Amino acid sequence: MASSFFRRPSLLRLKAGFTPTSLTNHEPAARNSITFNISGTLPRHYAVQVPPSPGLKEPVTSPRDTDKYWQKVKIWENVTKEDFLSYRWQGANTIERQDKLLHFLEKVLPEVLPQPANGDLVSPQTMKRDDFLADVLDGMRLAPMSIRLTPHMLSVVDWTNPIVDPIRRQFIPLKSTLVRDLPRLALDSLYETHDSPVPGLVHRYPEKVLFLATSVCPVYCRFCTRSYAVGGPTESVNKTPTRPGRKRWEAMFEYIEKTPVVQDIVVSGGDSYMLHADHLRLIGERLLAMPNVKRFRFATKGLAVCPMRILDHSDGWTEAFVELSNKGRSMGKQVAMHTHFNHPKEITWVTELAARRLFEHGVTVRNQTVLLRGVNDDLETMSTLIRRLADLNIQPYYVYQADMVRGVEDMRSPLWKILELEKHIRGTIAGFMTPSFIVDLPGGGGKRLANSFETYDRASGISTWKAPGVTGDEVFEYHDPVI
Numbered sequence: 001m002a003s004s005f006f007r008r009p010s011l012l013r014l015k016a017g018f019t020p021t022s023l024t025n026h027e028p029a030a031r032n033s034i035t036f037n038i039s040g041t042l043p044r045h046y047a048v049q050v051p052p053s054p055g056l057k058e059p060v061t062s063p064r065d066t067d068k069y070w071q072k073v074k075i076w077e078n079v080t081k082e083d084f085l086s087y088r089w090q091g092a093n094t095i096e097r098q099d100k101l102l103h104f105l106e107k108v109l110p111e112v113l114p115q116p117a118n119g120d121l122v123s124p125q126t127m128k129r130d131d132f133l134a135d136v137l138d139g140m141r142l143a144p145m146s147i148r149l150t151p152h153m154l155s156v157v158d159w160t161n162p163i164v165d166p167i168r169r170q171f172i173p174l175k176s177t178l179v180r181d182l183p184r185l186a187l188d189s190l191y192e193t194h195d196s197p198v199p200g201l202v203h204r205y206p207e208k209v210l211f212l213a214t215s216v217c218p219v220y221c222r223f224c225t226r227s228y229a230v231g232g233p234t235e236s237v238n239k240t241p242t243r244p245g246r247k248r249w250e251a252m253f254e255y256i257e258k259t260p261v262v263q264d265i266v267v268s269g270g271d272s273y274m275l276h277a278d279h280l281r282l283i284g285e286r287l288l289a290m291p292n293v294k295r296f297r298f299a300t301k302g303l304a305v306c307p308m309r310i311l312d313h314s315d316g317w318t319e320a321f322v323e324l325s326n327k328g329r330s331m332g333k334q335v336a337m338h339t340h341f342n343h344p345k346e347i348t349w350v351t352e353l354a355a356r357r358l359f360e361h362g363v364t365v366r367n368q369t370v371l372l373r374g375v376n377d378d379l380e381t382m383s384t385l386i387r388r389l390a391d392l393n394i395q396p397y398y399v400y401q402a403d404m405v406r407g408v409e410d411m412r413s414p415l416w417k418i419l420e421l422e423k424h425i426r427g428t429i430a431g432f433m434t435p436s437f438i439v440d441l442p443g444g445g446g447k448r449l450a451n452s453f454e455t456y457d458r459a460s461g462i463s464t465w466k467a468p469g470v471t472g473d474e475v476f477e478y479h480d481p482v483i
Ligand code: SF4
Pocket: 216, 217, 218, 219, 220, 221, 223, 224, 225, 226, 230, 269, 270, 271, 301, 340
């Protein structure tokens, strides 16, 4: 099965003049710490040299082409590598408001946009830019997630054909593509708030807890499983953002300390990338000091959406992570990073350098992909993504069936699609690099292998499941989207 977006030309026709200035709450960071030299031995390729930083082995180099891919976006055609690789620059140019996104789109989109190849998205042959902007505005008004996008992600979108672009589809809603919600859909489809003994802590599996350190992320995904809490409020969903805070975390730490059966912690949110290095250290050191905690992982989409932070020595996040990883190893405890790539286009040479840096410093990185319609629900795209991740020494750990979350029904695929993908992918790549294809059961049943359903009626789209080790004889249902 071939993916049309692999064959699309990526020429951009853009307008100049916009300089977004929104600031995130990231730490300020000095620049001028990364230099680039053209390698005499590798024509057409660059070797990137990163100066030493205390405690980490250097330099990290890559033989990959350092294409200035961001310069295809007209407003960034004069942005230097030094600036683009600066985490501070990425933060300062992150788009995190509806009006700023519309302003950006006005500058980068052609006047007329092409019709999508698959006619189920919108009907006209072409669409005027103003109509597209109105469609985005209407989509944002209905969306459960607010807007936030990093320059790295904005630079890998094909703005000449945004309607079908797999990156645009993940982050920028179009009202014309929305599909009516099934009655069973919910904002908290996994019932996380039902299994929360302490605010911010989810305890569902006997030995594992989910530690929600913050509710903010470097980007906001339309399909977020925590649409009920992550990001700022939208016109359709009221939310109170939860910032990182020691006082709130203390109650969570106490619960873990007083619950000896808990051995395994997922530090998530929100996103661990939004923690300051000191906060990352505080959480990691505190967990390492607990005798009952044997392992933990920090969940972050950062490597996928802003790999610059991993390379930027003026920011201490990566150093703090590597220190925790090394300390954990010396204590016989695993400290890992769980990240979230959904499409091969998200991987650039900057990503490769960042993944290489983590690998060279012994950090275990695993990836969790969400299966999304029109993004990665074809064999070629999913196979390519898994191989690219394997080549970066990022373990392709899970591919999730999209959760039954409200407001993003246009992005879900039926269960048979994930079953078909697994059938065709398993055996084509080393077993330890083949992901588990998973359904996270609505209503709190937990994660099950997609092919372990009790029943599946393709005509009605309803599958049933049990999770005997977690919820006994209780039966859970997953409902395919009506498409
Ligand atoms: S990065 Fe993760 S937590 Fe944040 S919006 Fe995306 S899916 Fe949700």
